[in-house]
Structures are given as structure tokens and as C-alpha cells.
Amino acid sequence: MADTVTEAATTTPARAKTRIQRENETRILRAALEVFSEKGFHGATLDRIAGAADMSKPNLLYYFKNKEEIHIALLTDLLDIWLAPLREISGDGRPADEIGSYIRRKLDSSRAFPRESRLFANEILAGAPHIGDFLQTELKQLVDEKAAILQGWIDAGQLAPCDPRHLLFAIWSTTQHYADFSVQVRHVLGLTPGDVSYYDEAARMLDTLFLGRLVAPGTEG
Amino acid sequence: MADTVTEAATTTPARAKTRIQRENETRILRAALEVFSEKGFHGATLDRIAGAADMSKPNLLYYFKNKEEIHIALLTDLLDIWLAPLREISGDGRPADEIGSYIRRKLDSSRAFPRESRLFANEILAGAPHIGDFLQTELKQLVDEKAAILQGWIDAGQLAPCDPRHLLFAIWSTTQHYADFSVQVRHVLGLTPGDVSYYDEAARMLDTLFLGRLVAPGTEG
DNA sequence: TATCATTTTTACCGTTTGGTCAAATCTTCT
DNA sequence: AGAAGATTTGACCAAACGGTAAAAATGATA
Structure with missing residues (x-):
């Protein structure tokens, strides 16, 4: 390209x-x-x-x-929107606060900018022909930076041992899913085309998943 | 359509x-x-x-x-691949076993059929013009069925209270992300174009997220 | 090997698409 | 008001695209 x-x-x-x-x-x-x-x-x-x-x-x-x-003009505007929630993560706060509010910001972003989210998804699916460079440089750098913060929490025993980048992937995918796959979400939930009332329940689910414990103790595999 | x-x-x-x-x-x-x-x-x-x-x-x-x-011929083949992992969820097993193996099957599916996954993602992003009916009937029915199983575990106190459908959404999004957004994943991780070595770490992350506890007790918000 | 159905190719068609150009119209400013 | 620049339009074009028709080539079969 x-x-x-x-x-x-x-x-x-x-x-x-x-x-x-x-x-x-x-x-x-x-x-x-x-x-x-x-x-x-x-x-x-x-x-x-x-x-x-x-x-x-x-x-x-x-x-x-x-x-x-x-198309490029749109993508340029988009990248700021996409990065904004991540930029706010701070090493000063407590893990649960920072992760929780990051998830909320990402989810709010999906709700407020579903078109931008789908534009981004389309671009990535197509192999990121226009923003490949951005992903490799600017995004990677920011992710490295924030991953270091997460790693610090892991080292301090405040976060379960895991690859911080993959934790970010999980947050990205779950939150963006509600914008990118909204058609599927609505069809499965039996909602009408314009209905986006599922976001409240989504927020609860993600809180449980990322901040709580899903499988009750004593019933693990 | x-x-x-x-x-x-x-x-x-x-x-x-x-x-x-x-x-x-x-x-x-x-x-x-x-x-x-x-x-x-x-x-x-x-x-x-x-x-x-x-x-x-x-x-x-x-x-x-x-x-x-x-295109339709491809989508038809695809739907079996997509549903197969979900069909296997059984109410007889323990929550952690069933959810864990479902995640593994979905992740394996992403690794084995990345093209099919992206085809599916493209179709959904486009508003599901061809498989809208499938989503509303066949998929919805299967999800209802499996959601009932999950709800049973919740009622039995083996699973945290949450909307079972949203739990499935979280599993779908996190696992499919590695196929659909593989370009982004690789760029962020600094991997070369063909490299899919991230799947092992992905599996560990998802186990921690869905079966373990991410934020250590005593450090919640 | 002759026959018939299947498969492949060559040449082509109508439409859609991204994009151009020059003339016409509208704004702005003196 | 009128010049100068900015904006809008209608007519148009070449290339790409999805698709067709009919003849040529190939394969199966008796």
C-alpha cells in the first residue's frame, strides 16, 4: 500500500x-x-x-x-480515540482500580464510537495495510510501557502471574466485541436492530471476569 | 440480501x-x-x-x-467449524473442566482455522447479510441451551453470578481475537509475519482469566 | 476407436467504479 | 457593484468487474 x-x-x-x-x-x-x-x-x-x-x-x-x-483521514482520527483509554493507565493507582477503569473506558469507547471500532476492525482484518507502521511503532511502544506497569504489579504479588500484553489483548477483544460483533450479540440476545441495552450487563460481566473470580473455589478442574 | x-x-x-x-x-x-x-x-x-x-x-x-x-458455500462449511466447540459443552462435567476445555477448543480452532475465523468476522462486521438467520435461530437456540447449563452452575454456587451469554461472548471474543487480529497481536509482540507462537501464552492467559483469579485478594478496588 | 458428455478456453458484453475536466455558479472582499 | 477566488455541477472516460456464449479440447465409455 x-x-x-x-x-x-x-x-x-x-x-x-x-x-x-x-x-x-x-x-x-x-x-x-x-x-x-x-x-x-x-x-x-x-x-x-x-x-x-x-x-x-x-x-x-x-x-x-x-x-x-x-479512508486515511478517518483512520488518523481513529487512532487517537483508540489509544486514549490506554494512555490513562497509571502505575500509581491500585491494580483493580486501574484495570477496572481502563475496561470501563474501553467499553464506553465501544458504545460511543461503534463505527470507529468497526472501521478499525476492518483495517486490522484486512492486514492493517495503512496502520501497520503505527501498530509496530507507536502502539507497540505504548503497550511496552503499560505492560511494564502491569508487570510491576505482578512482581509485587498484586496481580496473578501472566503475560501483561495478553491481558491487554483480552481487554481489547472483550470490549471491542460489543461494537464489532454487535449484530451477533443482538441476534443471540434476541434484541432489535438498534438496541444497545446490553452494555450494562457487559460491564458487570467484565468486572466479574477481570476483577473478581469466575469459578468458585473448590470447583476448579 | x-x-x-x-x-x-x-x-x-x-x-x-x-x-x-x-x-x-x-x-x-x-x-x-x-x-x-x-x-x-x-x-x-x-x-x-x-x-x-x-x-x-x-x-x-x-x-x-x-x-x-x-461465498455462501464457504460460510456454510464455516458454521459447522464455528459451532463444534460449543456443542461439546456438557452439564455433566465440572464448571472449570467444561469451561476450560471449551476455551481450549475455541483457541485450537482459531489456530487451526484462522482464515475461516476471519471470514466469519468479515461477515459479522458487514452486518451478517448471509448468516443473520442462522444467528437468530440455530445459534441462538444452542446458546440458550448452553446458557441454561451455565446458569445451573451459577445457581449451584459453582460459578460467579453473571449473565451466561455474556460469559460466552467473552470466550468467543478472546479466543477469536488471536485469529482475527493476528496482525495486531504480532506487531505488538514484535513477531514476524508468519509467527503464531503466541498461542501457548494465550492459552495460559485465558486459563488465568477464566479459571483463576486475576487480581490478588486484598488489592481489589 | 468412435461417441457422447464434460471440461476448458477465447472472445466478448454491460455495468459499476474511481476519477477527470471545463464550464457554471456561488462567496467573499474591495 | 464587480473582480477574484472558491465551490459546485454535468458530461465524460478508462479500467475493472461480474458474468455470458459458443466453440474447442479433453475425458469417459462402449
Whole structure:
């Protein structure tokens, strides 16, 4: 893949933006997020995005030079949202507090930004053609940093011995599942299409799983 | 969406298959799985699938009448693989044994069938256009059944009070994560593209999480 | 080996898609 | 008001795509 999000960020020619420019760019990005997140990159068409933005296709291309540039712009915005909850983990707090609030932040993020979460999932599933570099550098570095904090708790006997990175994977997967697989969740629970009332129960489940003990003592394998 | 997997299964005209027919159909399905799972439905092209099957496009269309039919054939095969581990959960065993071995089966499934897992993830992310009916009926029914078993353990005090369906969601998400998000996992762990050596550590993590206690007593929030 | 059904290929078609271009229209600012 | 720049539109294009038709080649079978 030619461009990555990090490259794209430096390519900006920096020119004062007009009011119309700002308005239309956000309209386009909002529409594109809707379409990309539910159709994937290849399933999304410029016509559809333009239609969702209530705009003609050539006009859309007046603001973004091609389809990929819109996609990259979305991914760039997304990464901040994705990283924010992780950044807040602090070594100063108690393990249960820090892990618990991290899970809550991630779950809130899934609820507040399901489209962004699905966009991210699509990108990873496709082999991370645009954000591969981000994953290897920025994300890895932050994970290394936070894993060290978790490892400190493990060494202090406050956390069960485990690979801290895999603990993060477990938090990511369980929380993101409610956004990415929401269709399956709803179908299994027998809920109607728009219903996201399962988030409260999800929060309880994850508290039990990560902060409590699932299998009662004396009944282990 | 016009066809669903359940409809397609009954459409078969039932005619004796030749050797070449069997060989080429499996060649096509194998190639299509590869392409669909890494490009998604819309990103996959018939030319690419035909190329991967070392076959001309018209020849491919001699065996499957269109792109969607190949996709549906793959999904149909997939659903058995997906359900198999869940079907084995029994109310006769001890909670820790049953849950533990279910997790192991699901994790093994992710390792053995990563392409199938990603195909499934793509389908769900796209809103389950083909398997929506399956999710609402067959899967829901099986989940209801197994959830009752888990609820029995909860009522018997062998399992922490929680929504059994959400417990299943947690198992699905954590285990499938290693197939669906393998690119991210590898990048964060600093592994090379083909490396799947993380599965052993993943198994340990999930055992700790689901069967043990993560946060040490006395350090809860 | 001759026959018939099956399989494969070549050439092609209509549509969709990402994208361009130049003219027309609207804003902004003097 | 009117010039200058910004925005929008309609007409269009080449490539890619899913799919078709018919002839050619191959395989099975008697």
C-alpha cells in the first residue's frame, strides 16, 4: 500500500481553511465513516459516500483527492480515540482500580464510537495495510510501557502471574466485541436492530471476569 | 440480501459428481477462502480467486454460478467449524473442566482455522447479510441451551453470578481475537509475519482469566 | 476407436467504479 | 457593484468487474 497514516499526516500543504471547507470536510468524513464502517473499504463506493454526505461525487473529490485519502483521514482520527483509554493507565493507582477503569473506558469507547471500532476492525482484518507502521511503532511502544506497569504489579504479588500484553489483548477483544460483533450479540440476545441495552450487563460481566473470580473455589478442574 | 446459507443448502439439484468436479470445487473453495478472508467479499475479485485456484474465470464460473454462491458455500462449511466447540459443552462435567476445555477448543480452532475465523468476522462486521438467520435461530437456540447449563452452575454456587451469554461472548471474543487480529497481536509482540507462537501464552492467559483469579485478594478496588 | 458428455478456453458484453475536466455558479472582499 | 477566488455541477472516460456464449479440447465409455 502506497500511503500510511503517518506519511499522510506530514503531506498536508497547510493552507487556511474556509468555513465551507471545514463544514464539507466534516460532512464528508462523517458520511464516509458511516459507509466505510459498515461496508468495508472495497464495499464502500464514492457515489454512496457522496450520497450520504448529500453531495455530488466530483464535489466530494474537490475536498479529498481520492477514496484512499478519505479512508486515511478517518483512520488518523481513529487512532487517537483508540489509544486514549490506554494512555490513562497509571502505575500509581491500585491494580483493580486501574484495570477496572481502563475496561470501563474501553467499553464506553465501544458504545460511543461503534463505527470507529468497526472501521478499525476492518483495517486490522484486512492486514492493517495503512496502520501497520503505527501498530509496530507507536502502539507497540505504548503497550511496552503499560505492560511494564502491569508487570510491576505482578512482581509485587498484586496481580496473578501472566503475560501483561495478553491481558491487554483480552481487554481489547472483550470490549471491542460489543461494537464489532454487535449484530451477533443482538441476534443471540434476541434484541432489535438498534438496541444497545446490553452494555450494562457487559460491564458487570467484565468486572466479574477481570476483577473478581469466575469459578468458585473448590470447583476448579 | 437475496440468498442465505440455509436457503442455498436446499437448492442443490443433487447430481452425481465427477472426479474433476470434486477436485476443482475444493480447489476453488480453498482459493476463495484465502482471498475472501483477507480481502473481504467486495475486495475479493473473481479473477483473483480464479488465479489463486490456477484456473480461468469462466472455468471457475462453470462450477459456481456466481461470486455469491462461492461465498455462501464457504460460510456454510464455516458454521459447522464455528459451532463444534460449543456443542461439546456438557452439564455433566465440572464448571472449570467444561469451561476450560471449551476455551481450549475455541483457541485450537482459531489456530487451526484462522482464515475461516476471519471470514466469519468479515461477515459479522458487514452486518451478517448471509448468516443473520442462522444467528437468530440455530445459534441462538444452542446458546440458550448452553446458557441454561451455565446458569445451573451459577445457581449451584459453582460459578460467579453473571449473565451466561455474556460469559460466552467473552470466550468467543478472546479466543477469536488471536485469529482475527493476528496482525495486531504480532506487531505488538514484535513477531514476524508468519509467527503464531503466541498461542501457548494465550492459552495460559485465558486459563488465568477464566479459571483463576486475576487480581490478588486484598488489592481489589 | 468412435461417441457422447464434460471440461476448458477465447472472445466478448454491460455495468459499476474511481476519477477527470471545463464550464457554471456561488462567496467573499474591495 | 464587480473582480477574484472558491465551490459546485454535468458530461465524460478508462479500467475493472461480474458474468455470458459458443466453440474447442479433453475425458469417459462402449
